[in-house]
Amino acid sequence: MRGLMQDRPLDVAAVMRRVEQFGHKKIVTATAAGEVTATWREVVSRARLLAAALGDLGVPHQARVGAFGWNSQRYVELYLAVPSSGRVLHTLNHRLFADEITHIVNDAADDVLFVDRSLLPRVWPLVDGFGSVRRIVVMDDGATGEIPADPRIVDYEELLAGVGEPARPVTPDENEAACLCYTSGTTGNPKGVLYSHRSIVLHALLLLGADAFAISERDVVMPIVPMFHVNAWGLPYAAMLAGSDLVLPGPAMSPEALLERMARHRVTFSAGVPAIWRGIQPLLGEADVSSLRMVVSGGSALPDALSRAWQEATGIPLTSSWGMTETSPLVACGRLSSVHDDLDPDARRVKLGLPGPSLPLTELRIVDDDGNPVAHDGETPGELQVSGPTIASGYFGGDPGTDKFTEDGWLRTGDVATIDEYGYLRIVDRTKDLVKSGGEWISSVALENEIMAHPDVAEAAVIGVVDDKWGERPLACVVPVAGRTVDDQGIRRHLEGRVASWWIPERFWITDEIPKTATGKFSKVALRKLAAAQGMSAP
Amino acid sequence: MRGLMQDRPLDVAAVMRRVEQFGHKKIVTATAAGEVTATWREVVSRARLLAAALGDLGVPHQARVGAFGWNSQRYVELYLAVPSSGRVLHTLNHRLFADEITHIVNDAADDVLFVDRSLLPRVWPLVDGFGSVRRIVVMDDGATGEIPADPRIVDYEELLAGVGEPARPVTPDENEAACLCYTSGTTGNPKGVLYSHRSIVLHALLLLGADAFAISERDVVMPIVPMFHVNAWGLPYAAMLAGSDLVLPGPAMSPEALLERMARHRVTFSAGVPAIWRGIQPLLGEADVSSLRMVVSGGSALPDALSRAWQEATGIPLTSSWGMTETSPLVACGRLSSVHDDLDPDARRVKLGLPGPSLPLTELRIVDDDGNPVAHDGETPGELQVSGPTIASGYFGGDPGTDKFTEDGWLRTGDVATIDEYGYLRIVDRTKDLVKSGGEWISSVALENEIMAHPDVAEAAVIGVVDDKWGERPLACVVPVAGRTVDDQGIRRHLEGRVASWWIPERFWITDEIPKTATGKFSKVALRKLAAAQGMSAP
Structure with missing residues (x-):
């Protein structure tokens, strides 16, 4: 017996109707030609023209529309x-290697x-391979490079200007595909994650939750995480549901430009990878960012x-988050629960710096090598697996990646994690990045964090290399803070008492840059x- | 082409798994025998036994399980x-009239x-009619009345104690029916609203939103609105998704008992009808309720x-909300948007005292008598219609109420409302409660509010009565504050300047009680x- 409730799909067209209610709110984009400001009313109106233009271009139903762009108003129109x-x-x-880009566009x-x-x-030289x-x-974002004279090329604004009637939105089955994003391919071929209308809308709703990002109408949201990267962690769609202002940095990604924009537009919420926050941090005294209420760090350990x-x-620490392309992406973010009321400010910051319990609708489990659940005691590690309506069930394109899913349909994340009695997630390491020394595991992530706690260290990465005696030993690659020097001895002394003595690496590389x-x-x-080129092979 | 996302239903079983993650959090129930406290872990464990017991009782799939109860832990177990x-x-x-109860149980x-x-x-004398x-x-909530010796009667705790194995939850289609609640029948026969798993879960998610009730793990939620009334406005399910504590007043509904419990358990969020808040208000100086962050009023105008x-x-004003049994119920609640930043505290309170913009996924429109949309200018009234996945599409049982829905499937609320340029809803009146005097509408709700602003007036209700000259005129029924007196003259003077002079009633009834x-x-x-009994007939 069906409930007697209205049959309304969770779809992007509903999100578009929603944001029209906040038609007076703004989207600001930094372009090479200066800042451009539009209202949501204007953006929705242009999006309806764009939808019609896709028809004029003959783009079939469910065909893929590729986009290479910085975070901008036009990208929102595409969304x-x-x-x-x-x-x-x-x-x-666009930052992928040329052959990766070609592979993905063709796939x-x-x-x-x-x-x-x-x-x-960046893109034009590859086009003939697509x-x-x-x-x-x-x-046209104000860049001045030549536009090739080629019949395949059309200008965005001319395209919109040529539209007669705005398009009426299609009402799809909510399970139909809406967006596609490939994984970054650090663990094999890039694989396509195909989000549905339903997963997009549910994920955006989850971001509004008081214990998630709590995005509200009062927010000025600045997604520094790229819109090409898992839908900028879902922030543009969340801002549409909430009616927030959006501030989009465009190509102006220098720490100085980001900070200045944050201060000028009284940004309240921002999100990006640790490298962004590391870049901005030394400049924080130079601008008034007192409007910030939450700054989220994700993509790698904070x-x-x-x-x-x-x-x-x-006055506010960074908030950690955890997710993957396959998970829409947000699965958990740092937060303080009622059990943390007695913690001092340092302990509260540390708590916010780890992912918290999973979002509603999203379920976690950790399992041992045989797939059996392990205890949620905050200590026993296991492979993290995830289930929920915003989590991928498979991949689009040539690589089905079936080994990434369990028999009962959960995503195998490839991360090793612990979960505590309150559901707090702690990522120990990527499965393949653990260093197995003398039969015991060393967490490369934990070791990197301890090395980076050294005041003269800017960045540190740890890998395992083959060792005759222990099977494997950690090798630490270390970048000093500009203008400072560090040496092996100093880092070893720093690590004593911070990690088990057998975790302390024998070998360090002090270098100017860690490959990314x-x-x-x-x-x-x-x-x-x-x-390997220096004779130290990975296990 | 389907998106490749996991096929996970939005269902109550998922809500149950969710709240297990917050197994240490608490549910407190007031009973005649004193307060009972349980953890969510215990409640879920008992709910699994109860599910099995329903099987033992032979309750078929999708059969209706009726419940008469005060807000209590056992009611949560039924949820x-x-x-x-x-x-x-x-x-x-249970407060309905006997023949209404019998009709509804049988329907x-x-x-x-x-x-x-x-x-x-209350219930037993009616049972033979069911x-x-x-x-x-x-x-058994500690009441001492006799329990009839009848083979149809079984004790809840004995039922649970007799269960062998807890039940495994059923995974339904999310559109299957989950809960049923009849309308209060103020506008005709009571009609059954049949909520689906999907609508229950989506509505609970919406309540977590930062711009809705922002229910979080840190909240101690005390639903004073009954759990038999539109699922206590969805609060128990929202508390389960968030992992909040719940404080349930049981039958102890006196203002003194409610206030004492609110203070003792450091309640942060509560919700009820204006009569509850009116009852508690004179006592507020007698208890420390500084823990409260949001107090929601709904069910009638605030x-x-x-x-x-x-x-x-x-220090905190009440927050208004608007909804109906047919709308799960929350459609809109008072809130301050960025456009209200410059308002003074009084104006901010007034804004919070009106419903705000609709929740995400929930769409509003106002239409004229011909069904044409009217302007969202905050002034032009029209019939309010609502659409969304948490809104009813029809009724269960004998009365299909098809006239309550438009041809395109929107709910006709029967309320007359305005919507302003920022989407703020303002209920003018029930369609049938408008008073049409000399061809112009008088809002009985607005008039009641102005009369109730008189310091010596506790309650006021306005109806239209037939008038030879004007067609219809307002009649005001007024209850003075205990120990005070009011008269027609005083109220008329009070109204001068507050409403148009032709709104001011000629006739007042000063009485001890307004029928409810x-x-x-x-x-x-x-x-x-x-x-009518006094010779003044309604139009």
């Missing part, structure tokens, strides 16, 4: 127009591409030293190659 | 066990009934004078009968 008209928005990372069989003018020099792409729409520096400068992936994470793959 | 085991929880209002064809021992004297009811489970008295006594419906609202039906 609205593409899914609400029944197509699939494929967000693309997704993108029908048309939208490209920021400033990114055209088998399925018929047209390229250039979004070093407590960085959060402490933010707390000292702004296209998404800004430490590339352990590249580090292992460098180590 | 979990009944829907998660595939049955439908039918919440029943729903309840298979078994759960009844608080203290309510047995055609479908096979068994009566008595929930008089500003009452909210001001709360603001003066506690079973749900505590002014019964305009009963008032009209009283007026």
Whole structure:
């Protein structure tokens, strides 16, 4: 017997109707030509034209519309127009290597591409390798490079200007595909995660929750995490449901530009990877960011030293979060529960610096090597597995990645984690990044954090290398703070008492830079190659 | 093309798994025998036994399980066990008239009934008129009345004690029925609203939103609104998703008992009808309720004078809300948007005292008599219609009420409202409660509020009565504050300048009590009968 409730899909068209209610609220975009401000009313109106333009371009139902862009108003228009008209928005990372980009565009069989003018020099040389792409729409962001004279190219604004009637949104089954984002491929081939309308809307609703990001109408949200990266962690859609203002940094990603914009627009909420917060932190005294209520760090572990520096400068520590492309992405974020009322400010910051309990609708379990659940005692590690309506069930495209899912349909994250009695998640390490020394596990993440707590260390990455006696030993790659020096001895002394003595590495590389992936994470793959070149092979 | 996301239903079983994560949090119930405290872990464990017991009782899949009870832990167990085991929880209002109760139980064809021992004297005399009811489970709340010796009666705790194995939850289609609640029947026959698992879970998620009730793990939630009344406005399910503590007043509904409990358990969030807040207000100086962060008033219009008295006594004004049995119920609640930053405290309180913009996923429109949309200018009234996945599409049982829905499936609320440019809803009146005088509408709600702003007036209700000259004129029924007196002249002087002069009634009834419906609202039906008995007929 069905309940007698209205059959209304959770879809992007409903999100678009929602944000019209906040038509007076604003989206600010930084462009090479200066800041552009629009109201949500204008953005929705343009999105309806864009939806019609996709019809004019002959983009079929459910075809993939690729996008290369910085965070901008036009990207928001794509977020609205593409899914609400029944197509699939494929967000693309222009920082990937050329052959990765080509592989992904072809694997997704993108029908048309939208490209920021400033990114055209990156994308255009690859276009002839994109088998399925018929047209390229250039979004002129004030960059001055030449636009090739090619019949496939059309200007975004000219496209919109040519539309007769705005499109009526399509009402899909809410389980239809809405957006596509490939994993960063640190653990194999990039694989396509295909979000449904339902998962997009549910995830955005979850971000409004008081114990999640608590996004509200009063917020001025500045997503520094790219809109091509898991939908900027869902923030644009959450801002639409809430009616928040959005501030979008465009290509102006220098710490100085980000901080200045944050201060000028009285930003209340921002989110990005630790490297962003590390870059801004030394400048915090130079701007008034007292409007900030929550600053979320995600994508990799948050070093407590960085959060402490933010707390000292702004009064608020950073808030950790955890998720993956496969999880929409937010699964858990740092928060203080009623059991933490007696903690002092330092302990509260440390608590916020770890992911908290999972969001509603999202379930976690940790299992041993045989797949049996292990205790939620905050100490016993196991592989983290995730279930819920915002979690992937498989992959789109050539690589089905079936080994990433359990028989009962849970996602195997590849992360090793503990969960405590209050449901607090703590990521110990990526499964393959644990260092097994003398039969015992060393957490490379924990060791990196302790090394980065050294006042003269800017960055540290740890990998395991083969060792005759212990099987494997940690090797630490360390970047000093600019203008400072560090040596092996000093770091070893610093680590004594902070970690078990047998965790302390024998070998350090003091270097100027740690190789990073296209998404800004430490590339352990590249580090292992460098180590191998010096005769230290990974196990 | 379907998105590749996990197929996980939004169902009560998922809510039950969710609250297990907060197993250490508490539910406190006031009973005649004193307070009972349990953890969520215990409640879920008992709910799993209860689910099995329903099987032992032979309750079929999707059969209705009726419940007569005060807000209590056992009622929470019913909220979990009944829907998660595939049955439908039918919440029943013991304050209805006997023939209404009998009609509703029979219309729903309840298979078994759960009844608080203290309510047995009310329910038992009616049982032989309940055609479908096979068994009566008595929930012993410490009341001392005799329990009839009847083979149909079984004790709740004995039932649980007799269970061998806890039940495994059923995984339903999320659109299956979960709960049933009849309308209060102020506008005709009571009609059954049949909530689905999906609507229950979505509504609970919406209550967690920062701009809705912002229910969080840190909250101590005290629903004073009955659990038989639209699922206590969804608060128990929201508390389960958030992991809040619950404080349940049981039958101890006196203002003194409510206030004492609120203070003792450091309640942070409470919700009830204006009559509850009016009862507690004079006592506010006698207890420390500084823990309160939000006090929600709903069910009828919130008089500003009452909210001001709360603001003066506690520092926080009351927050208005609007909804109906058909809307799960929350559609909108008072809140301050960024456009209200410059308002002074009085103006902010007035704003919070009106429903705000609709919740996400919930859409409003106002239409004229021909069904055409009217402007959202905050002035033009129209009939309020509502759409969304938490809004009814029809009724269960004998009365289909098809005239309550538009051709495109929106709910016709029967309320007349305005909506302003920021989406703020303002209820002008029930369609049938408007007074049409000389061709112009007088809002009985607005007039009541202005009369109740008089310091010596406790309650006021306005109806229209036939008038030879004007067609219709308002008649005001007024209850003075205890120990005070008011007269027609004084109220007329008070109204001058507050409302248009032609709104001011010629006739007042000064009385000790205004007749109320079973749900505590002014019964305009009963008032009209009283007026007719005195020769003043309703139009």
